Amino acid sequence: MNETSQAVPAKPQGSPPSGAEKIGRRKFLSWFGLAWVSFAAATTGALSIVLRYLFPNVIFEPPTNFKAGFPGDYEIGVVDERWKEKFGVWMVRSPEGLYALSTVCTHLGCTPNWLVNESKFKCPCHGSGFYKSGINFEGPAPRPLERYRVALAEDGQILVDKSRKFQQEKGEWNNPESFLPL
Amino acid sequence: MIELFKELVDAVSSPVTIFTGAVVVFLLFVTFPRQAASKGGGLTLLFLVLAFFGVGLTDKHFRSIVSAPDNVPIVGMIFIFGYFTWYAMRKAVENDRRMEKGEPTVEQAETNDKVLVFPYLIFIEFVVALAYAVGLVLWSLFLKAPLEEPANPTVSPNPSKAPWYFLGLQEMLVYFDPWIAGVLLPTLIILGLCAIPYIDRDPGNSGFYCYQKRRLGIQVYLFGFWVLWILLIVVGTFLRGPNWNFFGPFERWDVHKVVPLVNVNLSDLLFIKWLGWGLPKEWYLREAPGILLIFTYLILPPAVLAKTVLKGLCKKLEPVRYSILMFLLLVMLSLPIKMYLRWAFNLKYLVAIPEFFFNI
Numbered sequence: 001m002n003e004t005s006q007a008v009p010a011k012p013q014g015s016p017p018s019g020a021e022k023i024g025r026r027k028f029l030s031w032f033g034l035a036w037v038s039f040a041a042a043t044t045g046a047l048s049i050v051l052r053y054l055f056p057n058v059i060f061e062p063p064t065n066f067k068a069g070f071p072g073d074y075e076i077g078v079v080d081e082r083w084k085e086k087f088g089v090w091m092v093r094s095p096e097g098l099y100a101l102s103t104v105c106t107h108l109g110c111t112p113n114w115l116v117n118e119s120k121f122k123c124p125c126h127g128s129g130f131y132k133s134g135i136n137f138e139g140p141a142p143r144p145l146e147r148y149r150v151a152l153a154e155d156g157q158i159l160v161d162k163s164r165k166f167q168q169e170k171g172e173w174n175n176p177e178s179f180l181p182l
Numbered sequence: 183m184i185e186l187f188k189e190l191v192d193a194v195s196s197p198v199t200i201f202t203g204a205v206v207v208f209l210l211f212v213t214f215p216r217q218a219a220s221k222g223g224g225l226t227l228l229f230l231v232l233a234f235f236g237v238g239l240t241d242k243h244f245r246s247i248v249s250a251p252d253n254v255p256i257v258g259m260i261f262i263f264g265y266f267t268w269y270a271m272r273k274a275v276e277n278d279r280r281m282e283k284g285e286p287t288v289e290q291a292e293t294n295d296k297v298l299v300f301p302y303l304i305f306i307e308f309v310v311a312l313a314y315a316v317g318l319v320l321w322s323l324f325l326k327a328p329l330e331e332p333a334n335p336t337v338s339p340n341p342s343k344a345p346w347y348f349l350g351l352q353e354m355l356v357y358f359d360p361w362i363a364g365v366l367l368p369t370l371i372i373l374g375l376c377a378i379p380y381i382d383r384d385p386g387n388s389g390f391y392c393y394q395k396r397r398l399g400i401q402v403y404l405f406g407f408w409v410l411w412i413l414l415i416v417v418g419t420f421l422r423g424p425n426w427n428f429f430g431p432f433e434r435w436d437v438h439k440v441v442p443l444v445n446v447n448l449s450d451l452l453f454i455k456w457l458g459w460g461l462p463k464e465w466y467l468r469e470a471p472g473i474l475l476i477f478t479y480l481i482l483p484p485a486v487l488a489k490t491v492l493k494g495l496c497k498k499l500e501p502v503r504y505s506i507l508m509f510l511l512l513v514m515l516s517l518p519i520k521m522y523l524r525w526a527f528n529l530k531y532l533v534a535i536p537e538f539f540f541n542i
Contacts, residue, residue: 085337088335088336111336123338123426124339124342124425127425142531142539143536169536
């Protein structure tokens with residue numbers, strides 16, 4: 001290896017190839033900086049268009065707030081499934097009042113089924129079970145179902161607000177907004 | 183007679199009996215490899231499985247489950263993997279016998295020279311690929327992929343089953359928190375498999391089948407693959423019905439079957455049932471016993487074994503590789519341990535901190 005490298009004739013120093021002009025250090029750095037700035041600007045611009053793409057003009061999703069009829073529509077002791085399909089909410093009327101349970105299993109997000117005869121919510125994916133109150137009691141689910149904010153609107157209808165969630169394990173079910181006394 | 187057999191099978195079938203039975207079969211297989219790998223042993227096993235399927239196919243429910251297009255490959259898998267395990271063990275036993283006598287192994291006797299990949303291996307692979315392609319075409323012609331209605335996020339099919347190769351994971355999810363069974367354990371399985379050549383760097387017995395000199399590796403592999411992966415897939419496919427309840431092989435899948443599965447955490451058992459103090463308010467006090475238990479489980483056995491039974495192994499592998507090996511083995515064993523704890527004590531989580539989505 002050494003021999004061959006020695007055999008290569010050394011390049012004559014201090015004589016740039018013809019046609020190439022000398023660029024000063026300052027000039028090089030300013031061009032270099034300009035190139036980087038414009039590259040970064042172009043990239044940011046392209047990325048911002050990609051980001052814009054993530055926010056569509058129209059979303060075909062149900063609103064997070066909805067009116068769930070009048071309190072009299074709900075029978076005491078019954079888990080009402082009329083809003084399950086559209087909004088993902090079970091309305092449960094207890095003797096004391098009304099609460100809105102989320103239909104998302106707290107284990108891995110499947111939709112449990114309400115089994116009337118066994119009086120429990122049972123998830124088909126891994127067998128988690130919840131009482132009517134939403135408390136988990138069997139299977140792998142680590143925490144109870146979440147409740148949504150319920151309130152009475154001015155026209156006397158029940159207003160369910162899915163943007164506010166109440167988790168039992170954080171003690172949030174004591175919050176008066178998580179329960180509508182009737 | 184057949185009815186009695188079916189009722190008997192359904193009566194004894196439960197996750198506990200099936201899992202324990204599989205562990206017993208595994209132990210017999212690795213303790214008596216010579217008998218298990220003999221022609222008689224293999225034929226007996228094949229006959230038993232075939233007889234079970236033969237009797238089972240007279241049952242309408244069993245037939246409908248086993249012949250569902252999704253499940254046919256799993257039936258095939260039982261036979262294919264059974265055959266290959268038996269065949270590999272047979273080769274290993276033969277080589278063990280030769281090595282005992284001081285003879286060269288089959289592979290060494292054949293040739294000690296290197297063989298070129300092309301054309302020898304490539305040719306075989308090409309023929310196999312052709313046969314495989316024909317098989318896939320026939321399969322797709324005869325077993326239709328089910329086309330169902332459009333997906334609806336508010337309706338989960340009952341039972342909801344993962345693709346067959348994930349059914350082992352789905353079964354694990356019954357016993358573990360999602361982030362452990364769904365993220366941590368699969369990651370450790372993959373990393374652990376990658377780590378094998380770095381942990382076992384002994385080139386002494388490579389290049390041929392043998393059992394006696396590679397017992398630890400082969401036993402760990404067979405246990406992890408057969409009992410903790412294939413068996414869980416088979417259970418998940420054939421024996422898990424609506425609401426992920428367990429059903430015997432001949433039991434009708436009743437959506438309204440009620441199985442009491444009330445689970446309690448270790449902290450509930452300890453502070454409420456055994457000590458009667460009530461749960462401490464702070465999570466770190468409440469879960470301290472569980473956390474302590476986990477640390478003891480991960481640290482004590484490797485330390486004790488390194489000083490006693492596995493002294494030689496520890497010296498051979500050096501501390502770092504030894505600790506990694508022990509960690510991987512203990513994590514693997516934690517799955518059956520957790521399953522038995524669930525079955526015996528209805529134990530849900532050893533450490534349950536729902537405040538941070540952290541449960542073990």
